[in-house]
Amino acid sequence: MSLVQVTDLSVEFGDLRAVDGLSFRLQQGAALALVGESGSGKSTVASALLGLHRGTGARVGGSIEVAGTDVQEASDDELRRLRGAKAAMVFQDPLSSLDPYYAIGDQIAEVYRVHTRASRRAARARAVDVLDRVGIPDAQRRSRSRPHEFSGGMRQRALIAMALACEPDLLIADEPTTALDVTVQAQILDLLHTLREETGMGLLLVTHDVGVAAESVDEVLVMRHGRVVEHGRVGAVLGAPKEPYTRDLLAAVPRVDASRAPSEASEEVVLEAVGLRREFGRGKRAFAAVDDVSLTVHRGETLGIVGESGSGKTTLGRMLVGLLEPTVGEVRHDGHARVGVNPAVQMVFQDPVSSLNPRRSVGESIADPLRARGERDEGRIRGRVRELLERVGLEAAHYDRYPHEFSGGQRQRVGIARALAADPRVIVCDEPVSALDVTTQAQVVALLGELQRELGLALVFVAHDLAVVRQVSDRVAVMQRGRIVEQGPADEVYDNPQDPYTKQLLAAVPALDPEVAARRRTARRELTAA
């Protein structure tokens, strides 16, 4: 008997058909990944398996059978007995997915008691057990902590512990590692892998990241617009995709092991940082977000700055643009020390939604740098903005539209047009593509490359994604705890890393080839054991 059997599933929210005629089955103990870009309906499917659409107004059609329960026909009580006990779900954002008011051990114990009628004491002991199982050190004591006292990775472990509490047959993981750093992501994926080996539970993994899927499952189901595009063994689908969409998707995924064509960099230094240090806080609470960082950016080249959250890469980027003053050290533009912002160095921000004023048309936003420079002729401003819009792949007629009328990728193009308006020599991009789907990501990255060649721009590309950084960078600087631990030509840093931290980062990147992924997993185990 199958663990999961979904036949002709459809889910509609009002007029929107989020899932359309989807069928698949999952055998006992097997692992399947639902892969797709945002809006493909993959998370909607995951929620449907536990009947979570019930009472929300969504219309669910077709049949869903999970661990012997007919989810469509089951009573509310039957459904509750399924949830958590036979099929448990791990959510994306581990901070908001736990109740901030209760100790983590108590939350796990509560779930356990719902399904087992165990005593409070026994349930609490069980909670400590599973926390220990997922690798929370000193589980007895830490079970009394509240979610905000845990790090992101530990919170995700705690959620997995909650899922394990009742020994379910099926684990549904909805983007379980999206909010995590790459090294932590690798730990969590390894943990899921080990748990599957030990308990024999089935896994349904929902992810936008093909690499994460390749690491973790036997079968892949590629979704688009609520429908199945391709379904098969992970090696077959990722190795020899049959459908054009799957091929496009895979082609768009940046590879950490592919070097890029070098850009036409010159020896001319346009931007230079000398001994930069930036402190936040005062007295005992003061800490240095960036510490003794020196780097140079040449005309026409791309410098990638890569690091995990808290490494100081954004603070560094802001200092380069002049949005933050360094505590010690200086920033030089064309060899001259510079304080404050300079039109020749512009910035593109991570979140294209919040970095555009929602109450002003995009044309007005792009015109801001022109007006700031003293341009007063409305006709010339409009003309230049239209030109810029077309340059970044939008239409001149988009001048009077507002940010909410654009998709994420288009908004990021607007952000780039705004940066270009000041005729900069350098653009600092702070995580410019991390909020975008891979296909959109590839388009924006391509646009940046084009602009660089045409205008001889220097780019500083700040990101956490090692593969994207490799895809765009001539030279790379790796940051850890405010310092640059390794810096050099991209190929050298990636193919022959010297610093242990760089090695650790690279080992954690999910591989697209399942066999490579398995080899890396073994390598990681050895690294942690050593």
Place this chain on the structure above:
Amino acid sequence: MSGFAGFALRRAVGAVLTLLALSVIVYVVFYATPGNVAQITCGPRCSPEQVHQVAQQLKLDDPLYLRYWHFLEGIVVGQDYSTGTSVAHCSAPCLGLSYQSDQQVMQIILTKLPVSLSLVFGAMVLWLLLGVGTGVLSAWRRGRFSERALTGVTLAGISTPVFVIGLVLMIVICGQLELLPFPEYVAFSDDPEQWAWGLLLPWVTLALGEAAYFARLTRASMLETLAEDHIRTFRAYGVSERSIIGRHALRGALAPIIALNANDFGSAVGGAVLIESLFGLPGIGQELVHAVNVVDLPVVVGMVLVIGFFVVLANAVADVLYAVADRRVVLT
């Protein structure tokens, strides 16, 4: 200094500064306003000599800052007052003497305060039970008929003035049905049972109006919490809707309820004038209105400070409760 002791100390210092500022404002507003206080105090038929005498006796001719200084001195070390024939001592904390009755203001307050506190405390228990209960219920039954009915009732509660509720209750329950005697204040120390019966109607009247606000706030706050991700987690783990509402959503919805309660408790101590006069309760509110009417300035200033003290106290208690309800809150 850290932890609770540090918090308490900082809050105490803050409270003293707040009350000092309040006293200065009240002093300036009331004592510097035009109008012959001596004439009013003495009465309309006093001769100019008598008025002058009164002014001297009340030290009204002293400059304002000097009188304020004496006032502060009285609070810290006490004060001797001439009553015309003899000298009386008013021990610290002394808020001065009433112009009208020569009674010590502190004494007046101490006789009125138990009445006001009895009224507000009892009503608070009721409005919390009623209001939060109704709010939780309507969040649970959201979208259904019972929820709409509850929303209608609370809206009616908010829009009906308390004296209308009180009058109707009194006429129906005490007058026509004769279920209860007309409310009368009996001190708790004299007879607890009579105390409770006498205050029942005032409690209900004050609580009904307040409960409506709490019901609306609780409902809104609960619905906000229910939309959060961690609620989804517990639903996905088969936790019953009752536990989700009672354990997880209510806990998350507490903060604004605590804040509103502190505010309303503090202001009701001196502000329940309508209820007090309707039911003939000799509380702070009524006395304050009376004192303002006859320009009995020492009483006004004293009462305003006492009311201010309760507002500050209620808010400090609320801060502690925040920290108890949500462990992420750090008391500073």
